[in-house]
Amino acid sequence: MGAVKTKRMPRAVREQQMLDAAVQIFGQRGYMAASMDEIAELAGVSKPLVYLYLNSKEDLFTACIRREAKALVEAVRAGVRPDLAADRQLWEGLGAFFAHTARNPDAWAVLHLQARTHGEPFASEVTAMREEIVAFVTQLILAAAREAHRDPDLPEREVAGLAEALVGAAESLAAWANATPGVTARQAAATMMNFAWAGLGDLMAGRPWSPPEEQQAGVQVGQASAATA
Structure with missing residues (x-):
């Protein structure tokens, strides 16, 4: 000692x-x-x-989660300048996220790995942090989508799922980047941006991907079966 x-x-x-x-x-x-x-x-x-x-080990761990969650949320918010174009806002937000998690790998391990695997109340503390970041990203995407589509009433639900998916992917990528030697925060952010903006860019331009119509797919299957009979 x-x-x-x-x-x-x-x-x-x-x-x-x-x-x-x-x-x-x-x-x-x-x-x-x-x-x-x-x-x-x-x-x-x-x-x-x-x-x-x-007070206790449990209270100490909870205090750690709360402090690090607050620091991460503040870093992401501070990294985004609202006067920039939508893609630049997302890029800067991702850059701030990956820079913070890279600078604080132990804190990210606490938030992403430890807090989520030891039940309540630890998991709920991380859930609250995640919901705040998802809400922030949702507003970023929503503002850009409304502007692109010239529709100020575009419902939030249209982009809420995209924000949820984006945050989940960024969390997993941050864990991978911290565990992979030579991967910088900027490289991780660029990877995430390439993954996300290809789809978001088409969405903003009014070219969303759509699944095939079920009825049409059924007709095509039926035609193929008839041709081989």
């Missing part, structure tokens, strides 16, 4: 040190394997002090 620091400092500063240490330990070792002894030692405090400030 290392020597515990005794230097006095404001409670808020000390608490952030504990959260920094906890995010690192939880992110690298996992919630179940992480110990309060490790967290206290890394933070340079005694274990009783961690309990005094943050």
Whole structure:
């Protein structure tokens, strides 16, 4: 065990040190394997002090999730300039997302992997963060779609599913990028943009892909069967 620091400092500063240490330990070792002894030692405090400030391992983990979720949402929002064209807004939002998750891999592991696999109430904290990001992306796409189609009343449901799919894909890609040496945040954002904007661009231009009509498909199958009979 290392020597515990005794230097006095404001409670808020000390608490952030504990959260920094906890995010690192939880992110690298996992919630179940992480110990309060490790967290206290890394933070340079005694274990009783961690309990005094943050009550329990469960409360400490929840505090980590809330802090990192807030930081991620703020980073994405701050990265988007509303005066830009739709594709540039999406590009900057994705860039901010991947840059933040790349700079904070332990925090992303806590949010994307650990919090989701240990049940309530941890999963609900991440769900709240995700819903906020999906809502933000929905509004980005919706504003662009309404402008492209010159339809200020275009219903939100028309793009809500696209935003949900986009955020889910970005989350998985961030986990892959953090685990793959040599992949930069910019490269990950470009990959996501190429994946997403090809379809979104056609949607904005009024060229959405449509599935084949079921009746027509049935007619074609029937014609093919008759021809081979």
